[in-house]
Amino acid sequence: MSAEERRESVVRAAITEFARSGYNGTSTEAIARRVGVSQPYLFRLFPNKEAIFLAASRRCLEDTNRVFESASEGLEGDEALHAMAGAYQKLIAEDPEKLHMQMQMCVAVASAEAAGDHAFGESVRADWLDLWDTVHLALGADVKETTTFLAYGMLINTLLSLGFPPGNRVWSGVYDSARPAGD
Amino acid sequence: MSAEERRESVVRAAITEFARSGYNGTSTEAIARRVGVSQPYLFRLFPNKEAIFLAASRRCLEDTNRVFESASEGLEGDEALHAMAGAYQKLIAEDPEKLHMQMQMCVAVASAEAAGDHAFGESVRADWLDLWDTVHLALGADVKETTTFLAYGMLINTLLSLGFPPGNRVWSGVYDSARPAGD
């Protein structure tokens, strides 16, 4: 397998592991095991652990961006909104790790900034802005709509991270089309 | 100093340290140093590191709950909403670590649940429900209002964690009264 292909599978494995246990809670060995490769070899493919985390973070935001882009393609206004909400629900149901990874990314950026490392945050913010713009465009460049949509998304992320089961009253005010299934 | 008073200062120090570096990124020695006490002594005050994190998490949610309760006291409807939004802004400005701790708490619960430990999540969910009820009551038991308020709160947490400076376009749709100062 070529180095590039290996890097690709490392990124996928890293998303799974980092989503579950966070940056500091994930050992490079856990990632290597999931890839099916020796742990030292990761350091031939990436300069260090941070680089793996960054690659996983970026991939995750790009994927989410793509989900919104393709869901809203050709639609506008309320139709685009519901299409994106539905797509998000589907993402949550099929790929909850992406969402957990996003949370891990947030706290990792906060920690990095606190430690004086701004490069990581810079990169993540750029990707997040892309996401913001995608939503903004799809919702007819209405700032209020965009903000509310993303706000609901963040609430959903939070409630899911905290493990509130579908049916709990905290879900009662969330758009049906974006709620986790099962309620 | 009595053990109870020490525990109190440990909780405060723990909030600062865990907020900055997360559960796995924070050493018990960092907490002990901040308290001004030897590292092993922490384990006389708390059974283990997890218990310290749990205490810090609960404290943090209780404090936020109290902020909303006292801000909305005697008010209702839009007045209560703006009072709470303003109080949240003040909390953010004066005590950003509380907010970072909340994010850390979220991902810690997610990790604990994934690892099969549901006790921690149970406790945090109970405290979060208290918070939900406080907001719900203050906003006249309007589910939609409550959800939107909390959703905006979560968006603000996320954007602050990611380090978006005041003035960035991602803030443009956030209620003025809840935005970070400086814009």
Add this chain to the structure above:
DNA sequence: CGAGAAAGCTATTGGCCACTCACTAACTTT
């Protein structure tokens, strides 16, 4: 004062983990 309890410390240990080094095996090119 004296004794017990509570507060607090030093020293240590066993385990984990990011990262390095030096090597092998297979494939490619000349």
Add this chain to the structure above:
DNA sequence: AAAGTTAGTGAGTGGCCAATAGCTTTCTCG
């Protein structure tokens, strides 16, 4: 077939960290 490159490994290493054991100091109260 010689020379070189690329994928990959096994065996460490130094450092950190949660938790324990056992000791000293300080307070309290009869």
